[in-house]
Amino acid sequence: MTQADLTVLAEHLSNIPYFAPLSSGERHALAARAGFYTFAADEVIFLEGEKHSSLWIIEDGSVKIAKLSPEGSEYILHLLGPGGVFNDVAALDGGPTPANAIAMTLVTVWSLSPALVREVIERHPAVAQAAIETLTGRVRALNRQLEDLTLYPVLVRLARFLIAQAEDPSLSGPGITRAAIAGHLNTTPETISRVLAKLQDAGAIRFDRHRILITDRDMLRSIAAL
């Protein structure tokens, strides 16, 4: 590896929150022990479930981190570019790779072996602390993502329900409560409240005392997938 490569890697390492506590000399020492690889577009870097716990850092190109559903459709979790880091969870716990990593372009990447990562963590408590913070932040972000996923089907059904009600005012008659909407859509009033709030945040509807006003029909129709 050339001297220039090492400097770029050391620079990328300084941008990874958990390597930030290292001194610049320590980061250069770490960079000197990294592996360097090239992948062609569409080439698999690793597949989900492999026993492969290196930490990868992209020098150049784009990588997608994706999972396949049982039906074979792809769900992209992350798209990463230069400086992007992946497989850190496996690198930290030594477990299998959590998703597929596939090169989308010509990709050059460095990899830090699990032994190397472990060595750095054992030597530098500040790195361990920063790694914990990064990972817990990600757990929280995943929780939010999961919440959105479980709310999504309700969002679609509620959007359809609101359109149907607005199209035919006789349906609403004496008014409809959140509990009644929940009954129609087979969910809870609390969920209806949260999804209504999401629709309001998005600008599709607006509450005006006892009225739920559809302020953006096109948006609501597209949410309803109509």
Place this chain on the structure above:
Amino acid sequence: MNTRWKPVINQKLCTGCGACIEQCPENALGQIAGKAIVLAPETCTYCAQCETLCPTRAIALPYLIMYAAPSSASDSTSR
């Protein structure tokens, strides 16, 4: 204000715990014969606090779902 639109209280479900009466920021609610009632519908702002806190889901706000009126008055002639 149209006082037809006000919280609806299911007298069967209401236990008369008084939580909604205490919490209503507009003092719109009261109690008669051990059950909550809407005493001052005109002051109710539809904040939904009563609905959220009622332990038996006895009180709920009915809504009218409709398209927002076109923002410009001339819109009625344009379609």
